[in-house]
Amino acid sequence: xxxxxxxxxxxxxxxxxxxxxxxxxxxxxxxxxxxxxxxxxxxxxxxxxxxxxxxxxxxxxxxxxxxxxxxxxxxxxxxxxxxxxxxxxxxxxxxxxxxxxxxxxxxxxxxxxxxxxxxxxxxxxxxxxxxxxxxxxxxxxxxxxxxxxxxxxxxxxxxxxxxxxxxxxxxxxxxxxxxxxxxxxxxxxxxxxxxxxxxxxxxxxxxxxxxxxxxxxxxxxxxxxxxxxxxxxxxxxxxxxxxxxxxxxxxxxxxxxxxxxxxxxxxxxxxxxxxxxxxxxxxxxxxxxxxxxxxxxxxxxxxxxxxxxxxxxxxxxxxxxxxxxxxxxxxxxxxxxxxxxxxxxxxxxxxxxxxxxxxxxxxxxxxxxxxxxxxxxxxxxxxxxxxxxxxxxxxxxxxxxxxxxxxxxxxxxxxxxxxxxxxxxxxxxxxxxxxxxxxxxxxxxxxxxxxxxxxxxxxxxxxxxxxxxxxxxxxxxxxxxxxxxxx
Numbered sequence: 055x056x057x058x059x060x061x062x063x064x065x066x067x068x069x070x071x072x073x074x075x076x077x078x079x080x081x082x083x084x085x086x087x088x089x090x091x092x093x094x095x096x097x098x099x100x101x102x103x104x105x106x107x108x109x110x111x112x113x114x115x116x117x118x119x120x121x122x123x124x125x126x127x128x129x130x131x132x133x134x135x136x137x138x139x140x141x142x143x144x145x146x147x148x149x150x151x152x153x154x155x156x157x158x159x160x161x162x163x164x165x166x167x168x169x170x171x172x173x174x175x176x177x178x179x180x181x182x183x184x185x186x187x188x189x190x191x192x193x194x195x196x197x198x199x200x201x202x203x204x205x206x207x208x209x210x211x212x213x214x215x216x217x218x219x220x221x222x223x224x225x226x227x228x229x230x231x232x233x234x235x236x237x238x239x240x241x242x243x244x245x246x247x248x249x250x251x252x253x254x255x256x257x258x259x260x261x262x263x264x265x266x267x268x269x270x271x272x273x274x275x276x277x278x279x280x281x282x283x284x285x286x287x288x289x290x291x292x293x294x295x296x297x298x299x300x301x302x303x304x305x306x307x308x309x310x311x312x313x314x315x316x317x318x319x320x321x322x323x324x325x326x327x328x329x330x331x332x333x334x335x336x337x338x339x340x341x342x343x344x345x346x347x348x349x350x351x352x353x354x355x356x357x358x359x360x361x362x363x364x365x366x367x368x369x370x371x372x373x374x375x376x377x378x379x380x381x382x383x384x385x386x387x388x389x390x391x392x393x394x395x396x397x398x399x400x401x402x403x404x405x406x407x408x409x410x411x412x413x414x415x416x417x418x419x420x421x422x423x424x425x426x427x428x429x430x431x432x433x434x435x436x437x438x439x440x441x442x443x444x445x446x447x448x449x450x451x452x453x454x455x456x457x458x459x460x461x462x463x464x465x466x467x468x469x470x471x472x473x474x475x476x477x478x479x480x481x482x483x484x485x486x487x488x489x490x491x492x493x494x495x496x497x498x499x500x501x502x503x504x505x506x507x508x509x510x511x512x513x514x515x516x517x518x519x520x521x522x523x524x525x526x527x528x529x530x531x532x533x534x535x536x537x538x539x540x541x
Contacts, residue, residue: 084122086119086122087119087122087123087125087126088126090113090119090123091123091126091127094123094127094130094133094136094137095127095130095133115141115144115148116148117148117149117150117152117153119148120137120138120141120148120149120153121150121152121153121156123137124137124138124153124156124157124160125156127160128156128159128160128163131160131161131163131164131166134157134160134161135157135160135161135169138153138157141153151177151181151183151184154173154174154176154177154181154184155181155183155184155187157173158170158173158174158184158187158188159187159191161173162187162188162191162192163191165191165195167188167191167192167197167200170188170191171188174188174211175211179211179212179213180211180212181212182208182212182214182216182217182220185204185205185207185208185211185212186220186223186224188201188204189201189204189205189223189224189227190223190227192204193227193228193231193233194231196231198228198233198236201224201227201228202224202236202240205220205224208220218248218249218251218254221244221248221254222253222254222257224237224240225237225240225241225254225257225258225261226257228240228261229257229258229260229261229264230261232264232265234258234261234262234264234265234267237257237258237261238258238261238262238274241254241258250278250281250283251283252278252283252284252285252286252288252289255274255275255277255278255283255285255289256285256286256288256289256292258271258274259271259274259275259278259289259292259293259296260292260296262274262296263292263293263295263296263297263299264296266300268296268297271293271296272293275289275293284326285326285328286328287323287328287329287330287331287333287334290319290322290323290328290330290334291331291333291334291337293319294316294319294320294334294337294338295337297312297315297316297319298312298316298337298338298340298341299337301341303341303344303345304345309341309345309347312341313338313341316337316338316341320334330363331363332358332363332364332365332366332369335354335357335358335363335365335369336365336366336368336369336372338354339351339354339355339369339372339373340372342354342372342376343372343373343375343376343379346376346379346380347376348373348376348377348380348382348385351372351373351376351377352373355369355373364396364398365393365396365398366398367393367398367399367400367401367404370389370390370393370398370400370404371400371401371403371404371407373389374386374389374390374393374404374407374408375407377389378407378408378410378411379407379410379411381411383408383411386407386408387408390404399434400433400434401434402434402435402436402437402439402440404434405424405428405433405434405436405440406437406439406440406443408421408424409421409424409425409440409443409444409447410443412424412447413443413446413447416447416450416451418447418448418451418453418456421444421447422456425444425460429463435467435469436463436464436467436469437469438464438469438470438471438472438474438475441460441461441463441464441467441469441470441471441475442470442472442474442475442478444460445457445460445461445464445475445478445479445482446478446482448460449478449479449482449483450482452486454486457479457482461475461479472504473499473504473505473506473507476495476496476498476499476504476506477506477507477510479495480492480495480496480499480506480510480513480514481510481513483495484513484514489514492514493514496510496511496514
C-alpha cells in the first residue's frame with residue numbers, strides 16, 4: 055500500500071516557495087509571519103497538535119519571525135502553543151521573554167491557566183511582566199483571589215520584590231473590572247509596605263467613582279490629603295468625571311446640583327494651587343452638552359481660550375453636538391471651521407453630530423452633500439456608526455439608490471457592515487416589502503458569521519406575502535447551516 059504523503063499536493067508548492075523565501079533571510083519578518091501563520095491556520099490537524107508546526111521544517115525561525123507569527127495566532131491558542139513547542143524543540147530555540155509573554159496571554163485568555171503557569175515556570179528566569187499578564191487575565195475572569203496569590207508569588211519565583219508600579223497595576227486592574235472593594239482591602243493591608251502615593255489613591259478614587267460610590271471616593275481623597283499625599287490634576291479630574299459622567303440632568307434642579315458639585319471641585323483645586331486643564335473643562339462641557347445648554351457651552355469654551363487652554367477634538371465635539379441638537383447648525387458649522395483653522399482635525403464623532411441632526415430633520419440633500427464632500431476632500435474616515443446613521447436615514451426616506459452607494463462604500467472601506475448594519479437594512483427592506491433583497495442580505499449576513507436576531511428571522515418569515523419560494527429557500531439554507539455545524 056502506497057504511503058500517504060505528509061503534505062497535500064496543493065500545499066507542497068506553497069511550502070517549497072516558503073522554504074526558498076526563508077532560506078534567504080527576509081528583511082521583513084511581518085510578511086514572512088503572514089505566510090507561516092496562513093500555512094498553520096489552513097492546514098492544521100486538530101488531532102495531531104505538533105503536525106502543523108512540523109510543516110515548518112526547512113523554515114528558519116528567528117525570534118522576530120516567531121513573535122510576529124504568534125501575534126497573528128492570538129485567536130488560535132492551540133496552534134500558537136503547537137508552534138511554540140516546535141520552536142522550543144529546535145537545537146537553538148528562538149525563544150525570548152516577549153514570546154513567552156505573548157503566549158502566556160494567549161492561553162490565559164482562553165482560561166488555560168495551568169498552561170500559563172507551566173510557561174512561567176519554563177522561563178529562565180520568570181519575569182514580573184509574565185506574572186502581571188496572568189494576573190490581568192485571572193481578574194478578567196473573576197478569579198480575583200487567585201490573582202492576588204499570584205501577585206504574592208512574584209517574590210518567590212522572580213527573586214525580586216514587586217515594585218510600586220506592579221502594585222499599582224494590581225489595584226488598577228481590580229478596579230477596572232469592578233472589584234473595587236477587594237482593591238481597597240489589598241491597598242489598606244499593604245499601603246505602608248508600598249508607600250502609598252498619588253497614583254495609588256487616584257486609581258482607587260477612580261474605581262469608587264466608576265461604581266457610583268462617590269462618598270467613598272471622597273473619603274479616600276480626604277484620607278490622601280490627611281496622609282500628606284498631595285492630589286494632582288489627574289486625581290481631581292477623575293473625581294470630577296465621576297460626579298458628572300452618570301449624573302441625571304433632568305429636571306433642572308438635578309443639573310444645577312451637578313454643576314454646583316463640579317464647581318466645588320474646581321474651587322478646591324484652586325485653593326490647593328492646582329490649575330484645571332483641558333480635561334477638567336471638557337468634563338464640564340460634556341455636562342452642558344448633555345443638558346442642551348448651548349450658551350453655557352460657548353461661554354465655557356471662551357473661558358478656556360482666555361486661560362490659554364487649547365480645546366481638543368473631544369472638547370469641540372461636545373460643543374458641536376450641543377449646537378446641532380439644539381438646531382443651531384450654522385453656529386456648529388462655524389465652530390467646525392474654527393476648529394480646523396486651529397489645527398484640530400474633526401473626528402467621525404464630530405461629523406456624526408451633523409448627520410444625526412439632518413436625520414431628525416429628514417434633510418436628505420444636506421446629509422448627502424456633506425457625505426460626498428467628506429469623500430471627495432478626504433476630511434475624515436467614516437466609522438461603521440456613521441454609515442449606519444446614513445443607511446438608516448436614507449432607508450426611511452426611500453432613497454434606495456443612495457443606500458446602495460453608501461453600503462458599497464462601507465464594504466469597500468472595511469469598516470463594516472456589522473450586525474447592526476445588516477439588521478437595520480433587512481428590516482428596512484421588509485418594511486418596503488422588498489422580500490427577495492432582504493432574504494439575500496440575510497443569507498450574506500449568515501455567511502459572514504454574523505448571528506441574526508430572532509426578530510429578524512421572524513420578520514422575514516411572517517411578513518412574506520408574495521411567492522413563498524424565497525422564504526422556503528431561506529429556511530432550507532438556515533437548516534443546512536445548522537446541520538453543517540452539528541457535523
